[in-house]
Structure formats: structure tokens, C-alpha cells
Amino acid sequence: MSIPAGYRLVSTDVSRAAEVLHVTSFAFAFTPPVKDADFVTRIYPFEAGRALEVADASRGSVGTLAAAHTSFRFRLAVPGDRAIPTAGLTWVSVHPGHRRRGLLTTMIADHFSRSLERGEPISALYASETEIYQRFGYGLASRSGVIELANGTTFRDIAGSDDLIVEIDSASFDKHAGILRDVQSRMTRPGTIVDFEEVTVAEAFLDLEYEREGAEELRIVVVRDEDKPLAWALLSRKGAWELFGANGKVTVKAWGSVEARATARLMKVLTSFDLMSKAAIGHVPVDDEILHLLANPRGARQAILDNLWVRVLDVKAALEGRGYAADCDVTVDIADAQLPDNAGVWRVAVRDGEATITRVTGNGEADLAMNIQELGAAYLGGTSVSTLASAGLVSERRAGAAGELSRAMASDRAPLCNLDF
Template sequence: MASELRTLRDTEWDDWSNALERAFGGVPPSGEERALRRALTEAERSLAVWDDGECVGTAGAFSFGLTVPGGAEVPVAGVTAVSVRATHRRRGLLRSMMRHQLADVRERGEPLAVLTASEPAIYGRFGYGPAALDMQLTVDTVRLAAPELPGVDGVRLRLVDPSAALPECERVYARLVPGRPGMLARRPGWAGLALLDAPGERDGAGVLQCAVAEVDGEVRGYVRYAVKVVWEDAGASGVVRVRDIEALDPVVYAALWRFLFGIDLTSSVTVSSRPVDDALPHLAGDLRRCLPVLRESLFVRPVEVGGALAARTYRTPVDVVLEVADPFCPWNAGRWRLTGDGTGAVCARTTDPAELALSVRELGSAYLGGVALTSLAAAGRVRELRPGALAAASVAFGSDVAPWLPHEF
């Protein structure tokens, strides 16, 4: 029987989810997580490939708002749940799902698609470029002094139930979203992922805890974390595992880290995801003792080049003609004139001579301002066709703050 690609039906979610779990190792999530992910699934944006009644391929998308340079919230497709059963590789199933999905994204009027990648090399073929980095930190709280800033003693910290504090924490998060490219405006239900705490997934740590930071009675920051106590011959050497930490100002941020440094029976703090320009290494005073590890997090794919480039602003005035290659979405291919500055931009088709040549993948990498066009050019992936065009465009595409994806999807 020939395979069939179609939109997922609600009644097929269990088979679809089981196929996805099998592709990623076969470890089932907790019942609570499974129920939440089912509730978050947008069936009308989910694809399944069926072969003789079995689900052998999956792909989905979430409807998000993404902050772009300049602070605008742009509707994007958050691509997720992509898998092909090992027995059905090299049949074009992934390509078919990607093509179908991008056509749907375009029809919905979303200028961008974004994803996180378990295997980054796969998605470059479909025009996705790495656009933001995560920084993982493991901080030695024995050798480093706790962060201090003038005013931290005026910040009140309270331990609270993570569920009860969720609305206040979400208000803090929502205020931060416009200030950093790559952050996601969360849709209803998404905040619940931060509270998942299945005992079988704690890896020896205790229950999830939450501390909120208040100034004059207003919650201005929070941290969710768990403590893993480790006993050695010399005594306790536990780890504070930070799940997420946010603050509305530097003083509150320092106060939260000072609190984490001082938790009893611990000698280090780990945090799996912070922006590459995060303040903690400077607050701690020794980058080496923070052991930073970087990895790609968010991959960006312009679906409508003109709409995507016009949706953001630019650090310096820019007027450049781009020759864009996009064999997978040919409606993007050709020359585009981008004109913009810090107040807005216009990007339209043109017959003028090209000044920079690049593929849509490089455009996606540079889009949020975290990857320099000059760096891509040094790798041979952007070609300068008019002297001076590369440097000017690279500066204009930059961002004053590093792009960062706050959570996976």
C-alpha cells in the first residue's frame, strides 16, 4: 500500500504520539506531560504519514509570537514533532512533510518558521539556519563569592508553591518578551510545561521549588529550581539545578543568584539555558568558574522573505539588494531590495543589481541579529557583490541584545 500524508485527526493522536516517542528512543513521558502535550497539540497543524494503517512519519507546528529585533511580535510556526520511522527512510517522506508544512505556513500568513533541532544538519536542507545560542553554566559556588549589587538587601525573597506562583511568574516573563529577540509569547497552556516534575525524571534531585523576588510588594523576579544533595567523604557537595530564572532589573537578578549561591548542602549551581550575554559570569567575576557551554538552540527559516525582513528593524540605516537562493521555496528566490533603519523597513522585489548573494538559510541565521553576515561570508556562505555592502549590512542586521529561546517546544 502506498504511504498517505495528511493532516492528523483528533482520534489518531495516540498513534501519532507513540510513533514520535519510538523515533526518539521509546521512552514514554509521564502521564501528566503526555496529557499536557496532547492539549497543546494543534491537530490542524499536525501531519502524519500512514503506511498500511501504521503511523510512520510525524510533523507538527505550534502557533507562537516571536520577538524580533526592534521588539515587534511576529507570528511564527514553531515546527515540532518531526520524525520518520527507521524502516521508512530514504523514501522522501521528510521532504514531503517539510514541503507541505511550509506551504501551509505561507498560506497562514506567517513570514517565519522556527524550530529546535536534535540533528541540525538535517534542517539546513530545508532552509533553516541556526540563529540563536544557549549558554549552559555550571557555577562553582564554593570558590566564587555570591553576587552583590547595591540594593540587593532591599529585595524580599519568598519560597512559594510553584503552581500558586505561576500567574505572577508569567507576568514577569511577559514583560521581558519584547526586550529580547527569539523570546516566545506563550499561548494559553504553555506555562504548565515549566511545572512538570515527574519523580522518575528528577535524576536524584528533590521536588521542584520556586522563589519569588519582591520589591515594595511587587513580584519582579522568580527562579524555579531543584536541589540534588550529594554526600562525599568530606561532606555535602550538592547541586542546585535551575530550571528557569527571570528578573525585571539587574538588582533583582543579582538577589536571586545570591540566594541560589547560599542554599545549604550545595557547592555548585547549574542552569541549562541562558542567553550568551547573560550577566551571571560578570556578577560571579570569573567566567572560567562558570564553565560555559554553548550550543545552537533556535533555527529560523524565512517563509516569506519580503514580509520577514520588513517585520524587524535595523540597528543602522540599510539599503541593500539581496540575491536570495531558495530552491525549496522558489517563491523567495530572486532579488530583494531591503531599506530600513531603527523605525521600520520595507523589502520588495527589484531588478536592480545584486549587492549581496546568500541562501535563505544564511538569511535565517542572520535574522535575529545573533549571527553576523561577515562571519557567514568568512565561511563562504555570503558573497559580497558590491564593495562595502557586506560590512554595512552586517552591522545593520545586528542586535544590541543576544537572541535567545527561553524554552524548547
């Protein structure tokens, strides 16, 4: 890994929190009030924090940070009701005064190296700019729905839903983080963060006054079956009055559920607050049951956005770490510009849901050829290899090979990550 001239790579602990925030605020164009500036100490995983520091006066003030990044460590649900260690890349920032000098490339290489050292075979992120991370092999692995429902939306009946207990409270990390952890640990949809450190969920509870834009403080809705939590939602309401009455809006910051009856109960609560006319709900899986429980599907305004981007760091460990829906025996020629250990021909042999991944030597032509980006896109089962082949992004050299691998890698549930990081 080469480091641009005039800089040095350093780790950043909490003592450099103000400097990290300074770089990030320049990169993302925001300025928190002084009284809120310590928020970074609560939501930034400093144990993985890295930065590029100015080492030559020709580049700026020696010792100042020019770029920074970190990653969350968690286990991500993957097809086959399994979960694998994942590096959640985040807070990637380059000061505008240091752009176009290769700092981002160096940080990504550093992230890949350190993630592999920790035994994390995949990296995942939310992309601030989607074109940037495709250059480094990240593929669009899941998509997220955003729906707006009118207050009083009618849902079809689902047995047991109305019997569940609902609690509504001011959101508190100390009081409610355990509920999120409990529910998340029982969710099996691919892309779900199911096991995580406290700092991973701290951002969900972040409630800075200057960001509210007139809305209330963060609230939480919890749906229980007796004392067992089944669903949760973090939200805020913003009141508004117009000539003919109240026109407030509920904005759901994040939510999760383990059962359809709990999802239905949660959605009924979110669309029944007094003085509110609508609820905006993000992180909705594209095949979520709630879309089928709407009495009037046309009544929901919907949009589809990119959700999680996945980068396979270790082909063998990543592919053997997930489950499969069908048997297959396919060879795949993978190109990887950043991590040459992944490049080459791999045999994907699947039987009874288990894969054996071996490197193929020799001069024989592989059944399929793809870039590492396409493997990341297909990894969670949300994008089929056949679709990528139809788009010209996967080359099929043996007739039927794309379909064979597609059926094996398919997921019976569309992937989605419901927590931002």
C-alpha cells in the first residue's frame, strides 16, 4: 500500500475526536453547535479509527488530519439463516483542501487490509456518492423502499396483531438499546445487522436538537407479546397547521420487526397519531409483508433507493460463510484490481446448502467471468447472477451456468439493512 507523499497513516483514538469531526464537517458540509460537538465521542468507533495526517509543511500544517475513516464491527445476516463478520465502513472523509492526491485510495486499501486481519470476509457501507465506491469493488447488494402512508391507512386483518402490547416513550439509549439488540438478534433477513457493539446502535438514538428542524425529540414505539419485544420504531413528529386543520408528519428514523403480526401492529400505530396527516417510513424491504397488508396498495407513495453496498474481501471465506438454495457446480473467473488474492478462477461446488470453494489452476476456460463488484452485488441474494449476465456485467461461457449459480445464490427474502451506520 502506497501512502501519498507528504502524509502519514495514523490511528485515531478518542483524544482526536475534535480533529476527526473537523475533517468530517468539511467533507460533508455541516457545522454542529459547540454544545453538541461531543456527539462524535458517542457514535464513532475509535478502536478502528484511521486517518492520514500531514507530515510535510508543503501539504499544510504538520500534524493536522487531512482525511479519516473508521469501521463498525458486526455480524451481518446472510442467506441460509447465517451471519458472518463484517466491516461496516463509515465516516469516510477527505478535507477539500487535500483532494485529488490519492488519500481516499490509501484509506480504502488500509480498510481492506485491516478488515482481513480481523477476519472480516466482507465490507459493507451506505454510499454517500454511489459512483465512488464502485471503483473499489463495492456492488449494490440490497435496495430499500421508502413509503408514505396517510394517517388512518387501512390494513388487512392479521391474526393476533391487535392483541399485542404497544409502548410509546421518549427514546433513550440506556433504556431501549437492549430492546433493539434483542429484536435485531432474532431477525433473519439477509443484510440485517444481528450482532453488534453498543457504538453501532448509538447513532440510531442520536438526537441532536439542531437537526430536528422543528420536530419533537426522538420517540420510540415498542410492540411486545407479553414481555417479549417483537418490533420497534424510532420516530419524531412535526406538527403543522394549515387553513383547514392539522397537517403534521411522522418521520420514522429506523425500525425493525421479527413477525408479520408485529409489523402490522407497528404500522397501525405509526399511522394513527393525532394531528398527523402522514407517516414517512424508510428501510422497507422491497418484498415486505406490509406492502401486501395494505387494503389500498395505491394509497402508498413509494420510492426505491439503494441500500447496502457489499465488497467481498475474501472470496473463499465469504462464499463458504453463506447458505445456498440449490446445488450447483460452477467455475467463476473473478477479476479484482485491489485484492489480487481474490483474482483467478474459483470452483463453487454446492451440495445441500453448503459450498466448497476451491481455486482452479490450469488453462481451462471458466463457466462464468465477473468483476468482484458483481460478486458483491449478488452476495446477499437480492440481485441474481442471471440479471447481471443479461445486463452484460457477467460473461457466460457455458450455457446455463449463470442460471445455475443464480438459483444457488437466491434468497427467499429480499435483503435489507435497517440500521444506518
